[in-house]
Amino acid sequence: MHVLVLPSWFPTALAPAKGSYFYRHLHALQHAGHRVGVVYPEHHSLRQLSGRALRAHFFQTRWHLEYDLPVLRRHGWNVLSQAPGSYTALIRSAVRLGERYAATYGRPDVIHALSAQWAGGAAAQLARRWNRPMALTEHFSGFVKDTLVSEQRRWAHAAFEQADAVAAVSPALRTALHTQSWCPAARICLLPNPVDFSFFTPPETRPEPPPVVWASVGRLVPAKGTDRLLQALAGVVDAGAKVHLHVVGNGPERAALCTLAKRLGVQDQVTFHGHLSRPDVRNVLQQAHGYVLASHYETFGIPVVEALACGCAVLATRCGGPEYILSDVQGQMVPPHSTAALRHALLRMTRALQQGQPLGPTRVDRKRLHNRFSYDTFVTCTVDLYQNAKRHWASL
Template identity: 45%
Template sequence: MHVLVVPSWYPTTEAPLDGIYFAEQARCLQAHGMDVGVVYPEHQSLRRLAATTFGHKHFQTEWTTDHGIPTLRRYGWNVWWQVPPGLRCRIGSAVRLARKYVDRRGVPDVVHAHSARWAGAAAARVSDAFGVPYVLTEHFSGFQRGSILPWRRPLVDRGLRQASGLAAVSAGLKDALTGREGVVPQDVAVHPNPVRASFFTRPPKGRPSESPFRFVTVAGLNSRKNIGGLIDAFTQAFEASNGASLTILGDGPRRAALEARARRLGVEDQVAFRGQQGRSGVREALWGAHAFVLPSRHETFGVALVEAMATGLPVVATRCGGPADIVTEKTGLLVPPDAPVALAEALCTIRNRWGAYDAECIRAHAVTRYGPAPFVRRTQSFYRRARAA
């Protein structure tokens, strides 16, 4: 089966982890015998604009093999696409890319849009142009946060209504989608994201010694991820103690403020900021930890949680959407979001009960539910039903 993927966000040379899971999903499908391609009208943030980058990216179209997947990109800059005419321009750019894609690789059997943020409307137009069905998987937390701007809603709703198949990556996101006009619960499946189970494995040399007890988190340093709340909770639980440490992987606009917060609270020697890491760096950090923490205010799924569990780590997460589907009593603890006292208590509990968690059981849970095999089965069935409809 030939599948054309249209993602609302995707890895770039300047932001290589943005939408990395879309690329990994495409590669997983390709590895299981499917013919997969991607079209992406790339609109970089002007904050990244420099003479060198503009020299490489000046609104040209280029074929690449990103992540081993045939990919047609149009390189551009985010001048005005966040206003109505600009968003329609981006959608039109995706349709033009799809026409060039078809000229070289033929008409796909199905188009797969990731998020109705804009790719759904683009996929609807591609579907009309070539007479093929499209499916849409939703990942965007804006549906849970109620942050879809009014002028975007007609395009978002078109993408949702016209799809031959709809899925959300968690039950919480499904509930948010089915609150929209014309979207009913029975039309939305729950298709969680997969984990690279062959890459995120148990540590080959075993876990480090229990002292200090090492917590790790992987998150963008922004308000939604609430790393400040995690630092507060860690301080409550382990202030002036050498028995625990916290490693923070990720970068973002709040990094300087968070580092200052750790200093102000007196835990700067226990809290390490490692910055943004590649996949190998994330895996190394997980292998060197005893437990994983995700303190988010909103999560549509929680890829980082599943990756941590695939390495056998118990987890602490907030009931902020997706984690409620993932975390069980055997794999970790759930606490309310924005509740530092409850989070501090959970951190202490995980440390005190760490020996009771079965790493093999945690990994088996992650692989059985979120590994490549169940993902491919769900996705193939998704495509077959869309084509039959």
């Protein structure tokens, strides 16, 4: 099957971590024997503008071979920012890239949009223009938070109306799409993000506590709740527990979080790693006893599954994705936005781990996780999504 993918976000030279997991998703489809191409109008933030960046990204269109995938990019800048017409400009650019892709590789069998927030609008236009089926997978947390602006809403409605098959990465996101009248729940299948269980594996040995080592992976933005995590950690330290926290990820809150750690007196118990490679993330998880997610909301939570695959005990807020991941799997959950609940659970689990209690996933848990979140399962479910799109399109 020939599939053209339009992502709403994708890795770029100036933001290599943004949507990097999509590479692995699409490469898995290609490895299964499907032809996959990508078009992406990358519009960089003007905050990243420099003479060197402008020489590399001057609104030119260029083919790239990335993970053996043909990717057609337009290297530009987000000149309009959030001004009216910015999303329309992105969609117009993506449609032009789609036509150029089709002139080289032929029209695809299926058009697949990754999020309706703007790529879905471009996919809808190409689907009508080419008379092709359209699939839509929703990842965007803005649908959970209900924060889309009017222009995003207009194009998102067009995407959901045109889509022949729709998927969401978690039940919480599916419920949000239904309750906000984007799409009936009966039309939305589940297509969770996959994890490579041959890469993320338990280590042969872990360091013996104390200290009990915790890890947290994600962008350092307010929605991730890392400030509450640091406050909870300070309470654990004050209670006399020997503990260390590894924070992996970059973001605009990093400096403020480092300052907060010093103010709370836990700077010696926290290591801020910044952005790490996948092997280095795996190493952090394999050396940790537990993983903690303090987010206010998550549409899924890939690092939670990666941590479980590495054998970590997991403490997470009930923020959307973790409820799905930890259903029928050993783990602890607390309400979001509650520093006290997070602190109490973190202290309780830290003491249990220090005493050698087995809080990590069992063998049965790991089998369940593999069955639900492996790449084999992902490919099968994605191809089913495409087949459903083709059947619905043919019936019209």
